Each structure stands twice: as C-alpha cells, then as structure tokens.
C-alpha cells in the first residue's frame with residue numbers, strides 16, 4: 572500500500588506537548604494512528620499511557636468508546652444503570668430518565684445483552700458496590716460498549732480478570748470496534764490481541780512496531796530500570 576492509499580489518520584500528533592497543567596509528560600510527541608488499527612500501549616507506571624489516552628480522546632471524543640482506569644462507576648446504582656449510562660448520548664433526556672427509573676423491556680434487553688456478553692447476566696440489577704473488582708471492571712467495559720462508538724480507548728480494561736477471561740473479553744471487545752488504543756501491562760496479551768505495539772518510557776515513544784515482529788523479551792526491555 573503506498574502513502575496515498577493508506578487510511579486517513581484517526582489520531583495525529585506532530586511535536587505535541589502533552590501534560591497536566593504546567594507539568595510536561597510528553598515534550599514533543601510524534602504519533603499517527605490510522606482507522607482500522609489496534610494498538611497496545613505499554614510502558615512502566617508513570618510513563619504516560621493514561622496521559623496519552625486522554626489526549627487521544629480529546630482529539631476524537633465523539634468517535635470514542637472510553638473505558639478509563641479509575642472506572643468512575645456509580646457505586647449505589649446497578650450494573651444495568653451503569654451500563655445504560657454509556658448510551659445516554661444516543662437518546663433524549665426524557666427517554667433516558669424513563670429508562671433509568673422504569674426501563675422498557677426493549678431497553679432492559681439491550682443492556683442485558685451487553686451484560687450477558689461480559690458474564691454479568693446474573694448481576695444485572697445488583698448495585699456496583701456489591702460486585703467483585705473483576706465484575707466492576709466488566710461493568711465499566713459494558714458501559715464503554717454501550718456507547719456504540721467505533722474507536723475503543725481503554726486503560727487497563729481487563730487487569731482485574733483472570734488470564735483466560737481477560738483474553739476472551741479483550742478479543743470480543745476488539746471485534747466490536749473498528750480501531751482501538753488500549754493501555755496495559757500484560758505483554759503476552761498485547762502480542763496476542765493487537766496488531767501494533769507502542770512502548771513508552773519517560774514521555775517518549777521508544778518502541779513502535781507490528782506485534783508480529785516483537786517478542787516478549789523485546790517488551791520486557793521496556794521495563795528495565
């Protein structure tokens with residue numbers, strides 16, 4: 572494929588400074604992610620993964636299903652309500668209020684289908700403060716899925732799940748989006764599920780390669796002191 576045939580950039584930074592207020596995390600970031608790509612973001616704690624994800628979201632907010640690390644679920648509300656909240660933008664205020672207080676069968680079914688795909692069918696009307704860490708994490712993933720947006724941006728979305736469940740849910744979630752950038756620490760999962768791996772260290776991109784060309788040892792080197 573020559574440059575003129577490549578899909579248009581979905582995200583693009585050229586010499587961008589990214590940070591928090593006056594604190595700079597990336598002094599001069601160069602990065603392009605194209606539509607259709609699935610990208611794993613790896614790097615030691617504090618290397619800038621969450622900072623970069625937030626900046627990607629700001630570039631294309633209306634296209635992005637967002638699954639942040641801190642989850643921000645409403646603990647006193649049920650799995651149903653928390654997942655439904657991912658879709659608030661799709662409907663009008665009145666319909667949303669009714670759905671949250673007294674959902675129709677169709678509204679219940681559409682959320683139940685997402686919950687079921689995440690193994691949460693039994694917990695649909697359990698409040699989030701009564702879930703395990705992994706169940707809460709799956710609820711946050713459900714809320715992102717219910718946005719029905721094509722680009723997944725997720726920050727360690729399966730870190731509380733066991734290896735097998737994490738792999739299955741991540742694969743299923745990626746299948747439901749046409750592009751994705753996902754921050755994670757699990758190197759094997761990154762190689763198994765994503766086409767491209769970007770490695771960060773101290774606010775710099777120190778690795779950017781197709782996952783098929785990488786080994787676990789290559790990724791381990793990102794974490795050396």
Ligand SMILES: Nc1ncnc2c1ncn2[C@@H]1O[C@H](COP(=O)(O)OP(=O)(O)OP(=O)(O)O)[C@@H](O)[C@H]1O
Pocket residue numbers: 591594596614615616617618619620621622623640754
């Ligand atoms: N809200 C904030 N205000 C100020 N500085 C912040 C804020 N959030 C993160 N930082 C700083 O930005 C830098 C990068 O943090 P970031 O959360 O992006 O790293 P990370 O790679 O996602 O880490 P982790 O793997 O621990 O989640 C760190 O030095 C951190 O202290």
